Amino acid sequence: MSRKPVKSVSRRTILKAGAGAGAFALTSGIAPYHFIRGAHAASYCNMPTGKTVTLGFNVPQTGPYADEGADELRAYKLAVKHLNGEGDGGMLSTFKPSVLKGNGVLGKKVAYVTGDTQTKSPAARASAKRMIEKEGAVMITGGSSSGVAIATQGLCQEAGVIFMAGLTHSNDTTGKDKRANGFRHFFNAYMSGAALAPVLEKAYGKDRTAYHLTADYTWGWTQEESMKKFTEAVGWKTAKTVKTPVGAGDFSQYITPILNSGADVLILNHYGKDMINSLTQATQFGLKDKMVNGKKFEIVVPLFSRLMAQGAGDAIKGVYGSTNWNWQLTDPGSKAFVKSFGKEYGQPPSMAAHTCYVQTLLYANACEMAGTFSPEGVVKSLEGFKFDGMGNGATEYRAADHQCFKDVLVVQGNEKPSTKFDLLKVVEVTPRSKVEYDPKIFGGDLGPVNAKPC
Numbered sequence: 001m002s003r004k005p006v007k008s009v010s011r012r013t014i015l016k017a018g019a020g021a022g023a024f025a026l027t028s029g030i031a032p033y034h035f036i037r038g039a040h041a042a043s044y045c046n047m048p049t050g051k052t053v054t055l056g057f058n059v060p061q062t063g064p065y066a067d068e069g070a071d072e073l074r075a076y077k078l079a080v081k082h083l084n085g086e087g088d089g090g091m092l093s094t095f096k097p098s099v100l101k102g103n104g105v106l107g108k109k110v111a112y113v114t115g116d117t118q119t120k121s122p123a124a125r126a127s128a129k130r131m132i133e134k135e136g137a138v139m140i141t142g143g144s145s146s147g148v149a150i151a152t153q154g155l156c157q158e159a160g161v162i163f164m165a166g167l168t169h170s171n172d173t174t175g176k177d178k179r180a181n182g183f184r185h186f187f188n189a190y191m192s193g194a195a196l197a198p199v200l201e202k203a204y205g206k207d208r209t210a211y212h213l214t215a216d217y218t219w220g221w222t223q224e225e226s227m228k229k230f231t232e233a234v235g236w237k238t239a240k241t242v243k244t245p246v247g248a249g250d251f252s253q254y255i256t257p258i259l260n261s262g263a264d265v266l267i268l269n270h271y272g273k274d275m276i277n278s279l280t281q282a283t284q285f286g287l288k289d290k291m292v293n294g295k296k297f298e299i300v301v302p303l304f305s306r307l308m309a310q311g312a313g314d315a316i317k318g319v320y321g322s323t324n325w326n327w328q329l330t331d332p333g334s335k336a337f338v339k340s341f342g343k344e345y346g347q348p349p350s351m352a353a354h355t356c357y358v359q360t361l362l363y364a365n366a367c368e369m370a371g372t373f374s375p376e377g378v379v380k381s382l383e384g385f386k387f388d389g390m391g392n393g394a395t396e397y398r399a400a401d402h403q404c405f406k407d408v409l410v411v412q413g414n415e416k417p418s419t420k421f422d423l424l425k426v427v428e429v430t431p432r433s434k435v436e437y438d439p440k441i442f443g444g445d446l447g448p449v450n451a452k453p454c
Helices: 019-029 066-083 123-133 144-158 189-205 218-233 252-260 272-284 306-316 332-346 351-370 375-380
Strands: 052-059 109-116 139-142 160-167 183-184 209-215 237-244 265-270 297-304 320-323 393-399 408-413 424-430
Touching: 019 252, 052 066, 066 139, 066 272, 066 306, 066 332, 066 351, 109 123, 123 139, 123 144, 123 160, 123 218, 123 351, 139 144, 139 265, 139 351, 144 160, 144 183, 160 351, 189 209, 189 272, 189 320, 189 408, 189 424, 209 218, 209 252, 218 237, 218 265, 237 252, 252 272, 265 272, 265 424, 272 297, 272 306, 306 424, 351 375, 375 424
Parallel strands: 052 109, 052 139, 139 160, 160 183, 209 237, 209 265, 265 297, 297 320
Antiparallel strands: 320 408, 408 424
């Protein structure tokens, strides 16, 4: 795919020739950073030498997660506009601390190339490899499937470029499969379980029996494991766990056995179109109208998205889940992003769009802070970086595993939506302290940063 053209914008030079990031910071009122332009490797993979720097956007444009991928791509394109000084700037005005000025990155306009992961790991690796080797991408970002994200992160580590994960929720991404060149802003399955269990206990009581339908890949496995851990901790029993193939479409053969299982809660560890189909079909089977063990049967969707809610229609009403971000939040960062996205696309952004937009700005800011696009400088800028003004409140990129830590939202399907987008209401904001964990519990090793030439 050819490089997308970027409109010419006027801009002033961020750093004078020979001056470092610290020198710029001293003249702009921002505390100086320790990274100086040229202090890192003189040559690294796809080191920009012209007037542009190329980013690679690797999203599912086909497959069961394509709706999420389309919104991710919208967000990436909007982030490029804002970084290049076009549009209203979005979160550039709310992100703190930031050295971004809307004049490109390190004096270069931002260009981009795209790839279709097809929601398949081999396809994702192939498109990322093409963007790195043939189209000069210095950073790859994208997601919507944790299997895809983990595979792409591994490739980027091997290639010597930074990977800024998009939507990926498996514990493994920054757990056993973490890599020094990879970073995740999105929350994970452990955090969903920790945030949801107390809310479910309060809503449905301690004496419940759950039946799990689980997407058969890394995300589904860790989501099931996390939900079992935290629901059983509050007294729930687990009747059965059943793995289902990604993209199954028809889930009736998996739903029928639930009717005679003795379970009174169905936990759907599904995402994208799989969740839309399984939730819709479970509702059509009358599960939500049944009484089991003297209790009304309930359905839980641990990872919820407005796009999924929109696809499932009335089936989502009253259903609990968790989310990384919600477009109806009223903090300045969220309002700025929703305004920009709505003006550009005529609809509010999804949480997938939000995390991808934020990751792009975080990467660009890290390059500015370091005074280089070298992975060494970017990693040092992001490790332990604390920021705010991007829709999730106070957030930290933990150095130990490159996982962002912030508050987690528990949501519920809106019984009486006021618009076609008003589908999920926030019922609980779980503080970071309740979802944080020791980085050692999932194993894995970041290893060294790869900043070698391609």
